[in-house]
Amino acid sequence: MQDALEDHKFLTREEIDKLWWNLLSDVLSDKQKKAKVGNMLTKMREERIVVNETKGNISVWSLLKTKK
Numbered sequence: 001m002q003d004a005l006e007d008h009k010f011l012t013r014e015e016i017d018k019l020w021w022n023l024l025s026d027v028l029s030d031k032q033k034k035a036k037v038g039n040m041l042t043k044m045r046e047e048r049i050v051v052n053e054t055k056g057n058i059s060v061w062s063l064l065k066t067k068k
Contacts, residue, residue, distance in 0.1 A: 002063065005050070010062040016041065 001019055005011060011019075017037055024033045041061065044050045051064045 001044075002049070005061070005063045010053075010060040013041075013059050013061070016061060 001011075001016060004015075004019060017034070020037050020040070021033060024036055028036065041050065041052075045052060048064050050061050052059055052061050054060075
């Protein structure tokens with residue numbers, strides 16, 4: 001996902017779901033896959049890799065800009 005964010009600058013949750021959906025086990029239900037993607041995004045946010053912003057009623061994710 002980080003490569004996709006570097007290329008596109010930001011992705012919506014729907015776009016992130018599409019990226020990760022088929023990578024997740026088919027044993028998981030759609031509800032479980034949605035929760036798994038949410039958990040992965042939360043972990044990346046907590047590790048300060050990505051940041052979530054709301055633009056209108058659309059939530060977008062982008063890489064956190066770090067100072068060098």
